[in-house]
Amino acid sequence: xxxxxxxxxxxxSALVAALLAVLAxxxxxxxxxxxxxxxxxxxxxxxxxxxxxxxxxxxxxTPTTADIAPPLPDPRIAATFQDPxxxxxxxxxxxARNQVVCGEVRLSSASFYxxxxxxxxxxxxxxxxxxxxxxxxxxxxxxxxxxRP
Amino acid sequence: MFRHKSEVAAVVLGLSCxxxxxxxAAPNPPTGQIETRYDARGPATAVHMTxxxxxxxxxxxxxxxxxxxxxxxxxxxxxxxxxxxxxxPVGKEVYEYLLSHFASWGFVVIxxxxxxxxxxxxxxxxxxxxxxxxxxxxxxxxxxINFGRVGVxxxxxxxxxxxxxxxxxxGAIRTSIAFQLPAQLWCSPADLCLLTPDLKAATSGSIFYVxxxxxxxxSPDWQLGNNPLNSLTAYYNATPPGLxxxxxxxxxxxxxxxxxxxxxxxxxxxVTLTCTFGVYGYRGYPTAWLAWQLQGSAEAGAAFRSxxxxxxxxxxxxxxLSNVP
Numbered sequence: 001x002x003x004x005x006x007x008x009x010x011x012x013s014a015l016v017a018a019l020l021a022v023l024a025x026x027x028x029x030x031x032x033x034x035x036x037x038x039x040x041x042x043x044x045x046x047x048x049x050x051x052x053x054x055x056x057x058x059x060x061x062t063p064t065t066a067d068i069a070p071p072l073p074d075p076r077i078a079a080t081f082q083d084p085x086x087x088x089x090x091x092x093x094x095x096a097r098n099q100v101v102c103g104e105v106r107l108s109s110a111s112f113y114x115x116x117x118x119x120x121x122x123x124x125x126x127x128x129x130x131x132x133x134x135x136x137x138x139x140x141x142x143x144x145x146x147x148r149p
Numbered sequence: 150m151f152r153h154k155s156e157v158a159a160v161v162l163g164l165s166c167x168x169x170x171x172x173x174a175a176p177n178p179p180t181g182q183i184e185t186r187y188d189a190r191g192p193a194t195a196v197h198m199t200x201x202x203x204x205x206x207x208x209x210x211x212x213x214x215x216x217x218x219x220x221x222x223x224x225x226x227x228x229x230x231x232x233x234x235x236x237x238p239v240g241k242e243v244y245e246y247l248l249s250h251f252a253s254w255g256f257v258v259i260x261x262x263x264x265x266x267x268x269x270x271x272x273x274x275x276x277x278x279x280x281x282x283x284x285x286x287x288x289x290x291x292x293x294i295n296f297g298r299v300g301v302x303x304x305x306x307x308x309x310x311x312x313x314x315x316x317x318x319x320g321a322i323r324t325s326i327a328f329q330l331p332a333q334l335w336c337s338p339a340d341l342c343l344l345t346p347d348l349k350a351a352t353s354g355s356i357f358y359v360x361x362x363x364x365x366x367x368s369p370d371w372q373l374g375n376n377p378l379n380s381l382t383a384y385y386n387a388t389p390p391g392l393x394x395x396x397x398x399x400x401x402x403x404x405x406x407x408x409x410x411x412x413x414x415x416x417x418x419x420v421t422l423t424c425t426f427g428v429y430g431y432r433g434y435p436t437a438w439l440a441w442q443l444q445g446s447a448e449a450g451a452a453f454r455s456x457x458x459x460x461x462x463x464x465x466x467x468x469x470l471s472n473v474p
Binding site: 076081082119121122124125126127129131132133134137147 | 372423
């Protein structure tokens with residue numbers, strides 16, 4: 001004859017097992033923070049790493065003549081960076097009516113290009129900081145978001 | 150990852166909303182008693198003059214508006230003004246409608262023509278110039294200005310300049326109104342911005358953040374997270390609780406509606422991007438804020454009481470916040 005453990009003991013054993021399972025899952029689970037990446041992690045990456053749109057851009061650190069052409073449409077863009085050594089590529093008007101210009105800039109202190117968006121009417125410029133806010137604004141550059149119909 | 154995607158979607162949605170705005174939407178009529186009072190022109194006529202000499206370190210002259218009855222009654226409070234970005238000196242016609250509105254309510258308004266006001270230094274220069282003019286016998290301003298009651302307002306880059314001027318003034322400037330304050334994302338160079346450490350270190354003054362619901366590109370109201378400060382709500386939250394603060398968005402207004410005279414058609418704008426229907430909606434509560442902070446109108450101040458003031462039920466405004474008890 002087998003002696004059954006007391007009922008309270010069986011409940012306690014089940015609770016311990018469940019607790020161990022939860023702890024094991026917690027220990028082995030994927031780390032969401034690593035998946036998402038913090039803003040500081042993203043900023044360290046070349047801009048070309050940050051979106052499928054930009055991945056098509058050649059990743060050479062040294063711009064070629066083709067990279068730089070065409071010339072900047074608005075000298076105020078270069079002036080905004082306050083960096084005479086800055087180089088530009090893929091500069092284009094994304095929305096002529098609303099004077100939105102998109103492109104990429106490499107500051108003289110950097111080894112990579114970053115995307116930028118310039119709104120001429122308000123003379124404001126945003127550079128890619130890896131944030132969701134910039135990603136939203138950059139939708140203006142590929143036409144997936146528009147300011148006016 | 151999902152959080153990231155939802156943030157992108159939220160921003161894109163905001164941009165899309167710009168595209169669906171109707172340019173012929175009805176202007177924002179005032180609804181509350183205080184808003185209605187200050188939406189109308191004040192009891193005085195605004196008188197304008199241009200400074201006869203440079204009034205800032207860059208050699209700009211200043212535009213000055215003052216009430217026609219300045220010779221009577223108590224010395225008047227001051228409103229310093231900081232322009233939005235411009236490559237050329239900003240002429241008096243650009244902000245004249247709104248600034249003369251403030252002057253009609255008894256304020257002496259001074260605006261340097263500087264088009265790069267973000268640091269706030271030229272705004273402080275204009276205050277020094279005004280002090281000098283108030284000591285010149287024969288000037289209409291002679292001994293007629295109360296320099297214990299100084300406020301500052303500004304638009305776009307000038308909104309950063311307004312708050313920066315207040316923060317640098319060591320208490321000389323008591324309040325600021327930041328119209329269409331750009332997200333820090335747009336700050337190039339960064340120190341031209343209202344910087345987070347500077348704002349969080351503020352120990353005196355008050356700030357009224359004023360935006361427009363269609364200004365989602367430059368001055369959005371909302372973001373996920375609070376750093377960097379890429380929305381008016383984030384700026385509001387970063388403003389120390391020891392400062393009186395309020396925030397609200399004029400419905401359907403875009404970045405340059407404040408330039409209206411009063412409508413966009415006469416706003417001297419070269420493009421159509423950022424003006425929906427004009428300055429309607431910007432007159433009432435900003436003037437009331439100044440009347441409270443600089444002229445001591447308790448009735449005007451009551452309009453901003455958190456959740457219960459009439460500001461919170463105004464039809465023309467959206468996303469209001471305040472910490473006014």
